Amino acid sequence: MANPPATLETESAQAYVEEADGHGGAHAEPTLWGLQPFQWVSVAMLVLLLFAIFGAKVHKTITGGLDKKIADIREQLDEAKELRAEAEALREEYAAKIANAEKDAEAMIESAKTEAEGLVEKAEADSKAIVERRKRMAEDRIAAAEREALNDVRNRAVTAATDASRSLINAKLDADADRALADKVIADI
Template sequence: MANAPEVFATEAGAAYTEIDAGAAKHIEPTLMGLAPYQWVSIAMLVLLLIAFFGAKVHKTIAGGLDSRIAAIREQLDEAKKLRAEAEALRDEYAAKIADAQKDAEAMLANARTEAGAVLQRAEEDSAEMVARRQRMAEDKIAAAERDSIEDVRNRAARAATAASRKLISEKHDAARDRELADEIISGL
């Protein structure tokens, strides 16, 4: 009997093991003729009946679910509106960017045109300034030539006057001066 199964029981008839031709047969304990899983099922059924009919939990649950559904619908509607607004803003900014690019291209073309005009005007002004300075230089040169010619004439006249004085003083004396003065007076 070394291999005999052991059976522990706290109450008589609560649990026992029968040996039937060498194989052990397990018997579950029962209470009022019902197995434990049947008691759990009955307890759950009673709890659910009390919850649904007695406390009207189903209305609370349904109301909670309905309010949650409504809140989710509102959030979805708000999300749709926000998406529509975002798409409108995106389209608006895309249009603004396109307009800004067109404006930038127009400004660039205008700046190039103005730069070309300024460059041409500067070239014309510099050519005119060079011509004006050339005329001024030519005028200064002509004035310098006139001044130098006049200076040469003045020097020549002074030199001639000095030479004539010297010659007159060497060749004419007081007697010759009287004769010359008499000739001039008689010629008048």
């Protein structure tokens, strides 16, 4: 036996490989739950195809929901842009109103100053007129009082003269003198 058969060499090599691996038997393929790797690939492809077919509806639902949210967000953004534009317009309007109000306030102040000066001038003129009028009224009262006093003095003087004349006439004129005076007056006529 100098040359062993070829089959022996193969078997001995196979035994050597098995001893080196530590399995001690035939090489087994890995399995999970009793399925071989090519079967797991088939199951995975089947799940992927089922997801592609039935998941498309879910995808459409998800994308539809996302599209709706995007549309809502765009609508909110458009509304925000409109509100911002309105706010800027209001800000500009109120800035213009404030500027006009400041101008109006300055004009009112100037008008009030002018009116106050006019009122002061009118008050001064009115007070001068009132003083003049009261002065004239006082002068008129004084003149009236003087006239009244003069009339009173004249009336008293007339009364005193009348009383004195009566006393003199009664004292100096008797019935004979009265007849002579009456005859003279009648003769002069």
